[in-house]
Amino acid sequence: MGKDIIYKIITSIRNVDADNKRRVQIVSTNVTNNLIKIFLQEGFIKDVRKNHISNKKFLLVLTLQHKKKKNTINxxxxxxxxxxxxxxxxxxxxxxxxxxxxxxxxxxxxxxxxxxxxxxxxxxxxxxxx
Incomplete structure (x- = not known):
């Protein structure tokens, strides 16, 4: 399976969270969709939108939950x-x-x-x- 894909997604979310930004863009695949569902259930992500790029390709735009302190995702x-x-x-x-x-x-x-x-x-x- 694509374990390195999972680590790249988690690292990009953590880096954006550390910079106090609110949005992350990730390419939509079956693995990323399943991982994002888990993050939504657990409250690490506030909202997800799908943006159409080209034929059968989508980007997921994630809106992060922001707390007062930095590095809320480890x-x-x-x-x-x-x-x-x-x-x-x-x-x-x-x-x-x-x-x-x-x-x-x-x-x-x-x-x-x-x-x-x-x-x-x-x-x-x-x-x-x-």
Whole structure:
């Protein structure tokens, strides 16, 4: 899967957040759409719009949630191309005692640790976000 795409998206969102800007533009793919849905559910992003570029190509324009302090989005890469970390649903780690989220790649697509525990499905642990 495109793990490096996920890290590029998260890094671009974090960099824009650190500069106190409000909008990020990302190319729309299935992976990015799934990741953006997770960010909307968890409250890291306020709004998403689709802009048409050309035939069958779209840009996603993300509006970030801004808080008073800088760097409100932090993440840590877990799996990488040379080392993939897998876990069953019982052993999925909790980030900051449940305050952060773990993004997991499962057979049902990308999901958070809470969803994976509820559906009793494990997968590859991609990153921690807090």
């Amino acid at each position: 993440f840590k890469n877990i799996s990488r191309p040379g080392l993939q970390i897998y876990s069953n649903y019982k052993q999925i780690p909790k980030v900051l005692g449940g305050l952060g989220i773990v993004i997991i790649s499962t057979t049902l697509g990308l999901m958070t640790d809470k969803e994976a525990r509820q559906k009793r499905i494990g997968g590859e642990i991609l990153c921690y976000i807090w």
